[in-house]
Amino acid sequence: MNLAWDDALWALTALHIDPVGLRGIWLRAPHGPVRDEWLSMLHHLRPGVRRLPNNIDSERLLGGLDLSATLNSGRPVTQAGLLAQSDQSLLLAPMAERMASEAAAILAQVLDNGRVTPNGGGESQQACLGLVALDEALEDETPMAECLQERLGIWLDLRHLGRPEEASDEVLGLIGVLCSPDGEAEEERQTVLQRLRTLRLNDLQIQAITQMGLAMGIASLRGPLACVRLACVLAALRESDAVEDIDLGRAARLCLTPRATQLPAPPELEAPPEQAEEPQEPPPEEESAPPDPEPPSESPEDDALPQEMAELLLEAALATLPPDVLAQLANNHATRIQGGGQSRSGALRHSRSRGSPLPPRPGLPRQGARLHVLATLGHAAPLQKLRTPLASAYGAASRLAIRAEDFHIHRFAERTQTCLIFAIDASGSAALHRLAEAKGAVELLLAQSYARRDQVCVVGFRGTQAEVLLPPTKSLVRAKRSLAGLPGGGGTPLPHAMKLALELALQQRRLGVTPSLVMLCDGRANVSLQGSGGRSQALQETLSLAQAWRAQGLQSIWIDTSARPEPQAEQIALAMGARYVPLPQANSQRMAQVVQAATR
Amino acid sequence: MAIPFPFSAIVGQDEMKLAIQIVAIDPKVGGILALGDRGTGKSTAVRALADLLPPLQVVVGCRYGCDPASSAATCTDCASLKATGKRPKTETRPVPVVDLPLGASEDRVVGALDLEKALSQGVKAFSPGLLAQANRGFLYIDEVNLLEDHLVDLLIDVAASGENVVEREGLSVRHPARFVLVGSGNPEEGELRPQLLDRFGLSVEVRTPQDIDQRIAVIKRRDAFERDPQGFRDEWATQNDGLREHILKARKLLDKVKVGDDLLRLCAQLCQALGTDGLRAELTLMRACRSLAAMQGHKTATPAHLRTVAPMALRHRLRRNPLDDTGSGTRVDRALAEVLGT
Numbered sequence: 001m002n003l004a005w006d007d008a009l010w011a012l013t014a015l016h017i018d019p020v021g022l023r024g025i026w027l028r029a030p031h032g033p034v035r036d037e038w039l040s041m042l043h044h045l046r047p048g049v050r051r052l053p054n055n056i057d058s059e060r061l062l063g064g065l066d067l068s069a070t071l072n073s074g075r076p077v078t079q080a081g082l083l084a085q086s087d088q089s090l091l092l093a094p095m096a097e098r099m100a101s102e103a104a105a106i107l108a109q110v111l112d113n114g115r116v117t118p119n120g121g122g123e124s125q126q127a128c129l130g131l132v133a134l135d136e137a138l139e140d141e142t143p144m145a146e147c148l149q150e151r152l153g154i155w156l157d158l159r160h161l162g163r164p165e166e167a168s169d170e171v172l173g174l175i176g177v178l179c180s181p182d183g184e185a186e187e188e189r190q191t192v193l194q195r196l197r198t199l200r201l202n203d204l205q206i207q208a209i210t211q212m213g214l215a216m217g218i219a220s221l222r223g224p225l226a227c228v229r230l231a232c233v234l235a236a237l238r239e240s241d242a243v244e245d246i247d248l249g250r251a252a253r254l255c256l257t258p259r260a261t262q263l264p265a266p267p268e269l270e271a272p273p274e275q276a277e278e279p280q281e282p283p284p285e286e287e288s289a290p291p292d293p294e295p296p297s298e299s300p301e302d303d304a305l306p307q308e309m310a311e312l313l314l315e316a317a318l319a320t321l322p323p324d325v326l327a328q329l330a331n332n333h334a335t336r337i338q339g340g341g342q343s344r345s346g347a348l349r350h351s352r353s354r355g356s357p358l359p360p361r362p363g364l365p366r367q368g369a370r371l372h373v374l375a376t377l378g379h380a381a382p383l384q385k386l387r388t389p390l391a392s393a394y395g396a397a398s399r400l401a402i403r404a405e406d407f408h409i410h411r412f413a414e415r416t417q418t419c420l421i422f423a424i425d426a427s428g429s430a431a432l433h434r435l436a437e438a439k440g441a442v443e444l445l446l447a448q449s450y451a452r453r454d455q456v457c458v459v460g461f462r463g464t465q466a467e468v469l470l471p472p473t474k475s476l477v478r479a480k481r482s483l484a485g486l487p488g489g490g491g492t493p494l495p496h497a498m499k500l501a502l503e504l505a506l507q508q509r510r511l512g513v514t515p516s517l518v519m520l521c522d523g524r525a526n527v528s529l530q531g532s533g534g535r536s537q538a539l540q541e542t543l544s545l546a547q548a549w550r551a552q553g554l555q556s557i558w559i560d561t562s563a564r565p566e567p568q569a570e571q572i573a574l575a576m577g578a579r580y581v582p583l584p585q586a587n588s589q590r591m592a593q594v595v596q597a598a599t600r
Numbered sequence: 601m602a603i604p605f606p607f608s609a610i611v612g613q614d615e616m617k618l619a620i621q622i623v624a625i626d627p628k629v630g631g632i633l634a635l636g637d638r639g640t641g642k643s644t645a646v647r648a649l650a651d652l653l654p655p656l657q658v659v660v661g662c663r664y665g666c667d668p669a670s671s672a673a674t675c676t677d678c679a680s681l682k683a684t685g686k687r688p689k690t691e692t693r694p695v696p697v698v699d700l701p702l703g704a705s706e707d708r709v710v711g712a713l714d715l716e717k718a719l720s721q722g723v724k725a726f727s728p729g730l731l732a733q734a735n736r737g738f739l740y741i742d743e744v745n746l747l748e749d750h751l752v753d754l755l756i757d758v759a760a761s762g763e764n765v766v767e768r769e770g771l772s773v774r775h776p777a778r779f780v781l782v783g784s785g786n787p788e789e790g791e792l793r794p795q796l797l798d799r800f801g802l803s804v805e806v807r808t809p810q811d812i813d814q815r816i817a818v819i820k821r822r823d824a825f826e827r828d829p830q831g832f833r834d835e836w837a838t839q840n841d842g843l844r845e846h847i848l849k850a851r852k853l854l855d856k857v858k859v860g861d862d863l864l865r866l867c868a869q870l871c872q873a874l875g876t877d878g879l880r881a882e883l884t885l886m887r888a889c890r891s892l893a894a895m896q897g898h899k900t901a902t903p904a905h906l907r908t909v910a911p912m913a914l915r916h917r918l919r920r921n922p923l924d925d926t927g928s929g930t931r932v933d934r935a936l937a938e939v940l941g942t
Contacts, residue, residue: 021826101746105701109742112643113699147743150638197827203816210815219808220639221818228823370705373713475787 003253004158005165008038011154011254013174014233016045017192019090019130021229022153023111026096026144028135029158035134037164042092042132044179049132050086052093052103061106063118063125083107083116084125096133096144104145107131111151142511153226155258174237196236201228201243212252216260227255363409375408418514419455419472420445423501424483425521425561426462427492435488438520438561445518446479455513458482459500463490464531466497472508491533494525494572495541502545505554516555519578522562523569539568546576557581603829607648608839611817612809616645618892619802619912623780624652625850626891630801630884631759631781633744633792633916640808641818642784646697646740649782651840652847653695656736660689663728664735664775665696675775696737698730698779700751709751710766711773726773731764734779744783745792752796755781759799801884802909803916805929850894857890859901866906866939873935876917884913903940910936 015025029035042049052061063081082091083106093099093107110116114128131152137143149155178185201209206228213224231251235243360372362379380402422442426435446456456479458470470482497519505515525538549556558573558580560566565582573580610617619632634642658665659678666678668690674682681688700709711729730739739755741747747755758764764777781799784806785792797803809815825832833840867885874881888909889901898905911932918928 102701102704105704105743109699109701113647146638201823206816206819207812210812210819214810214812214815219637221641221808221815221822222639224815224819225822225826228819229826370707477787 004161005034006167006171007250007253008156008158009041009167009171009175010234010237010250011156012038012041012045013171013178013237014230015090015130015132015154016042016178017189017237018196018229018233020088020114020128022130022226022233024090024129024131024133024152025154025156026133026135026149026152027156027158028137028143029156029161030136033163034158034161038158039092039134041175042090045175046090049090049092050082052082052091054095054098056082056103061103062116078118080125081116081118083110083127083129084118086129087125087127088129090130090132092132092134094134096135096148097137097142099145099148101145104148108145108147108151111148150220150222153222153230154254156254157258170238192233192236195239196232199232199235199243201231205231205243205248209248209252209256213256216256217262218256218259219261220259223255223259227251230255360408361411362405362407364404364407365409369409372408372410376402376406379408380406417455417512418516419457419508421457421459421501421504421508421515421517423459423461423466423497423517423519423521424486425492425494425497426460426486426488426490427524428462428489429492429522429524429562435486438559439483439486441520441559442483442518443480446476455508457504457508459497459504460486461493461497461500462488463493464496464527465493466500468500468504472504472513491527492521492525493527493531493538494521494523495529495538495545496527496531497521498542498545498549498576499529502549502552502554505549506552509554514555516557517549517578518557518559519573520559520561521569522560523558523566523572524562525568542572543575546572550575550577603833604647604650605644605822605825606833606836606840607645607651608843609821609825609832609836610641610645610648611821612811612814613641613645613806615804615912616642616806618908619804620645620649621652621847621895622802622888622891622909624649624847625895626854626887627780629887629891631783631799633797633800633803634782634784634806635787635803636784636806637786637808640806642806643740643742646738646782646784649738650695650697652844654844654848655692655694657690658693658736660691664732664777665693665737666776667736676773696734698734698737698739700730700739700741704730704751706750706754709754710764712766712768713771724771726766726771728775729764731758731777731779732775735775735777737779738782739779740782741784743785744796745785745787752793756793756795756799797916798878798880800916802888802912804912805915846895850891850897853894853897853899854890857893857899857901859886859890863889863901863903863906866903869939870906870910870914870935873939874914874918874931876914881914881917885910888913907936907940 011025015022027035027038029038059081061081061083063079063084069077069079099107110127110129111131114126115124116127117124131148133144133148133152135144143149177188180188209224209227209231213221213227218224228251231243231247234247234250238247240247360375363369365371377400380400422445424435424438424442442458455472455474456470457468457472458479459466460469461467469486470479473479501517501519505517508515524535525542526533526535528534528537529541556576556578558569558576558578560569560573560580560582562569570580570582607617607620616632616634619634623629623632632646634646636642656665657668659668659674659681662675662678664675664678666674668678668688678688707729709729710731711727714723714725714727717723717725717727741755758777759779759781762776762778764775766773783800809818821832864882864886867882867889870885871881885906886901889905892905892909893899893901896905911929914932915928918931
């Protein structure tokens, strides 16, 4: 039996029992039968579960003044926000990957504190809740904001599950009981909660979980903590008096394995004590998969401690791992780095809530737009005479009559971010004399973009293909590191580099960032998109990609790194509408000046 | 208020705890910047800060929590009250530790027109924001390195002047906003502007404990806390009270602690060797030394105190070549060895 679906149902049931203690779940699954089935069960368990609309504004989230009711009644009417309304319950957040960073930050804070302060101040209200975050992000997209991921106890990835598989009768029976009509279901839940209060992990078990967390390279302690809690809930669900291995195994699969940044290495590969002490600091270079393709089946490294327990736990945890786990791990790591913890959803929306102010304009205060009171009153004032007869009919002659059409909203201009994409030719022809210089120039440029708070992104190409050495980031240290690790030699897969850069640029533009490309290459393309040699085909592909680049209206600069100006490079640069800069005897200082002048 | 995790129950994190105590004894040292990975308990430590601090005396009903004893830094209401010659009534409030959410709008931070009053009574009134709430307390920004630029600008200005000036939407309000800035974040995800860095007095690096026993202790205590927050707090109440008394005692001693010219000279030499700009670094060093001495019950600050606080006070102030990887901690250590001659 495939354990994934069974585990998913256990997770669901545990969430229903103890939403607050577990803080919620990060459910990664596309819209489809698997997720639908899971959600329909959730709705059966908790009929009234609230949804968090993606475009929610902070007023509605936090609560505060109900504007229309206030206008109607003429006295302040407050309403509780969605968070306070979801106290002691679950809150469903669809499309969590698109959640505005503002909402994500608020949610993260509420998950930490269990309190929410209404908009505009006032007494804070209790809001202890569990979040069911549905994340539909594809492999190459930025997942849900990292600050939220971190706080949700359970991580469940059902992306590889085609359809709901069979589950054990035990969990199905439990769900049946917990769904039953009348008061029975709630009674049952209370019984389980009662049992939960008495359940504890023994020292050995806590030790095993901690050790496993370390071995999997989970730096944060929130994962192991959630694991402890979940193990207790699962044991309580099984009507057991003590937490047993089966609970630990399940909890580890739901809380620890998905957080792993490394696989516990088999003892032959690495000396055990080292592994136990410093498995941390997954440096960004680890993006390439670790060398060992096979999940170790048994005997994780650990010294004198509860070896058997840890072994059992590890075995249980690895039981659900699909065979391509390493690729997934690497992938997971890459996507995690990409977003820098910020999921953005459209720079347009934000410009209504922050930035430098622009003149107000008519509009309704919703979806994050704020009412511009002065402009609204200003618009309403001259019309008062006209409206008085109507207002006095309501017996409120002295009050200001404001209609929906008077509403003005704030507008703000937000400075958009830019992202410099560096594509660096590290092929044999360039490596001979130019690579070091190119690196030096890029370092200088990095220092400048650091000063301007630009994002940078590095694509390197050599041999048969190009690769993203550094996804868009503001971190200089990482940019520099990725550069230092770039070796030279091999062919010039220019078409592939162009394609990759184009994709990156378009992706950045979707996020509201303005991309521009700095290409450092001699233009001697000799490896085609398929990875085979052949100058003419490679050139043809490059030219058509260059045209695509131009068609998108993207900014670019071509720095010719060949020893003498290369006509072919100039031709390509012309095709892509790039500014062509031949720098036969480039020194990095000069190169940096050129780029800076061009992108200013 | 939600029940915070008791400060004395925090495992490990010695540097962070030391920095918090130094600032609790003398808030003039400036804020704290805690850098490190997620889930290392940075926010737990910051939120537990209130444990260390005795409650404040404030003017009854004052929205800005003005100090009845102070004449300078008060809001306009309290100032006019004082002008009438009446003694304001006072109440005690816990020291505010205010969270600044990342996505906060400018309005929520600085305050804005009170919509409620504007619409229902047609009165132009000011509704205070987070800066007002944080007056005389602490303003905590989780993930400070992801903070929007315009909020950073705002904070830099207010943190320096101690006053929040609102000139917008037809409002013209100024009120005291003296707070200690506490930030936390993961430097891998973005850098901080040097101007903002400079507003933090001390910076600490937080790591997850790698020692398995420590990790187990963290998990056990945290689990116990989540099961029964109040019970857990009660268990640790004695230790917490002891700690608070210790801080109070140190505060009393603070003014008596001598910082000799020799030590000041060492501070200046150290800053010179590291090329930090301005006098802020020296001032912070001096205050941190004094605070640490008071904490340890000494009446004179010594080079040993300097050695302890120097990395925290200087690490983030080094004019840095963005491409030089050498950890700033190492550079401080090197300079320390040079100046103190060991």
